[in-house]
Amino acid sequence: MTAILDQLRTTPRSVLGRLPGVSPDDDESRRPLPVSGMLAAACTLGVGLAILTTLTLVGWIAAPSGALGAGLPGVFRTAAQLWLAAHHAGFAIPGGRIGLLPLGLMLLPALLLYRAARWMARDADLRLRLPARLPKNSPREQASARRRAQFVLVIQAGVSLAAPYALLAGLIALVARNEITQPFIGEALFSHFALAFLAGVLATARTIGPWRAMLRLLPERVRALTVGTAVATAVMLAAGLVLVLVAVALNFGQVRELSGVLSPGLVGGLLLLLLQLLYLLNVVIWAFSYIAGPGFAIGTGTLVAPTGVHLGAVPTLPLLGALPDSGTVPGWMMAVVAVPFAAGMVAGIVVARISPSPSYEAAPLWGFLTGVSSGLVAGGLAALSGGPIGGGRMSAVGPSPWEVALSITLEVGVAAGISAGVTNLLLLNRRARAPLDKAAVPVRKAGAAIARVASKVGLAEADARPLPGHWMDATEADTQPIPVIRDDWQDEHASAEAETLSQARPRPAAAPPVAGQPRKDIVDESDDRGGHVIYLDPYAWDRD
Known part of the structure; x- marks a missing residue:
């Protein structure tokens, strides 16, 4: 079927290419999308009916006489009914209707429609129909505009294939009538349109980009x-x-x-x-x-x-x-x-x-x-x-x-x-x-x-070592070493006893300070090299 469609695509262009001033790749030589869809739909119906007619003919030869219709017209009518059943279009029979149809038979027209839709997309050059100039806005707005244009083009391609396909199916439903089975024309039109539209949309989207890009057309x-x-x-x-x-x-x-x-x-x-x-x-x-x-x-x-x-x-x-x-x-x-x-x-x-x-x-x-x-x-x-x-x-x-x-x-x-x-x-x-x-x-x-x-x-x-946190969380390694007591410090108890005894006797006059020597009666509390020393009088309670 693809070879037949390729011949239909190349023949008009070869004829146009012979005309003076017309290039085969010119935009005007592209076939309109509805025309490409009509050709694809007609070829799909022709190939599908040929396959089912062959299978029906084999069954007519092997089956008892009259089981599949009288003569070759009955065989073709049975093949047409099978084609309608492949699209899940029911039939009316005396005393009821037939609606239990094989879904596996739907794979044949679905595959043919998909191939025909791919050809339609190539024949109409749908890639060139996308907008070449997008609005000069942000990259996100440009991508959104391009996605909307692709979505509209995909819908147009699906309708271009489904509309003629459904009309031709209505004609087949009229031809397939006989005294026993009466196809439902409404079901035939709807089922053919729905299947062709779905196949055309998928095939066209696949032509524009890979399978993963197809889903990006949706929000x-x-x-x-x-x-x-x-x-x-x-x-x-x-x-x-x-x-x-x-x-x-x-x-x-x-x-x-x-x-x-x-x-x-x-x-x-x-x-x-x-x-x-x-x-x-x-x-x-x-x-x-x-x-x-x-x-x-x-x-x-x-x-x-x-x-x-x-x-x-x-x-x-x-x-x-x-x-x-x-x-x-x-x-x-x-x-x-x-x-x-x-x-x-x-x-x-x-x-x-x-x-x-x-x-x-x-x-x-x-x-x-x-x-x-x-x-x-x-x-x-x-x-x-x-x-x-x-x-x-x-x-x-x-x-x-x-x-x-x-x-x-x-x-x-x-x-x-x-x-x-x-x-x-x-x-x-x-x-x-x-x-x-x-x-x-x-x-x-x-x-x-x-x-x-x-x-x-x-x-x-x-x-550098990190500073310790709270002093209660500090380990022994984080604490400072114990300050060393200098030799010139006096014992606290001895100084307290000397001060008590000095109160009983008169205190001698203090010697004048010698120039150049530090005074021992003044405590330099700013000296922190050895640590602070707190002087506590243990006998202060006895004097109160």
Whole structure:
């Protein structure tokens, strides 16, 4: 398909290049975006119908006469109905409707649409359509303006592909009508538009930049919710796939017995295996609903849930042989209910790390909003995976969308709120300590350098010891040595006794001081070389 689209892209430019004065790379030679989208949509429909027509023709040859329509027109009409079913467009039949469609078949048009959208983006040169001149403001405002321009361009590309694709699907729905099946044209238009729009948006955003840059087109909060919802949904789907594989392994004998009852033959067996692979995604979502708690139904009045199983007659599909028997479920199976809480914890951590909240109260709220969005996605998947098969008892097959949405919202939302709040608190504390630590390191380095320079020039001691704190906290090594008493000091008791005796006798006249000698009767209290000495008269109480 890519080669065909490349021929469509290069042929007009080669013709224009032959004209005088026109360059093949000129801006005027670029095909308009709606025209490129129409060509991409038409090629996608053509290639998809060719693939399904080939498979239908093989089945028509191997199947009994008249099972897939009368003649080649009936084969093409059946292929057109399969194409509509690949987009999850239902059919009306006598006495009911068919809504249980294989989700695995949707991968074919999704892949073709993605490839066609990539070609459309290259053909229209969407990179050159971005604004070359941005407002001369701050870099942040320029980045925001460029992001808005990219977002608008991506939306335009999605609509340019989805609009003609939906109109062509309406024509196919009219051609695929017969006496038994009547496609719903409204569902066909909506489903084709939605799938083409989603594929066109993703492919165009991928053309503009890498996968990581695609998420940057969204605001920070929306990006965090989107990634958190995707993580929670992926964990739940992975758990559902593991549960399906374990159930098939435990009930493999019953699955093989149902395959033997059908006895489809070689070609029919391959087609039956392909059909079961296409319905595998539906069954995984059913297991997803089982883990969430509400479970699913195989007909009215039936239930397959962790609380119990009640089944009746089931369709003869070997994959359904993995269903448990009716009755009570072992107690250890209730452990699967813990999976949604684990998914919520992981999603909450992701949301808090992508977009931390400056307030402690907002982070749990964003975590719970992640649970709400996950519940909406789970409800949508539950609605797509189930549906009626005709009328009567098989009018209710699959999980209940609103029950699954409510259960996932509460389970994932509560766990995501708690984990987001704790993670956000840890991130805020880490960021609060980081600036202090980073600012203290340069200060300590500068102080150490100044001390080294001062010690070298003699302004500070080379081996400076830190001053002790409170004197009660000082150790023996931090205290000062005991002062040494000088030899010219007199004993306190002797001086006191001499003073007492001198009061009884007349005091001789003091000798005049000799010039050049210090006076001993004057105590120099400013002399602190040997420590302060406190003179205390021990006999002062006797004189009072």
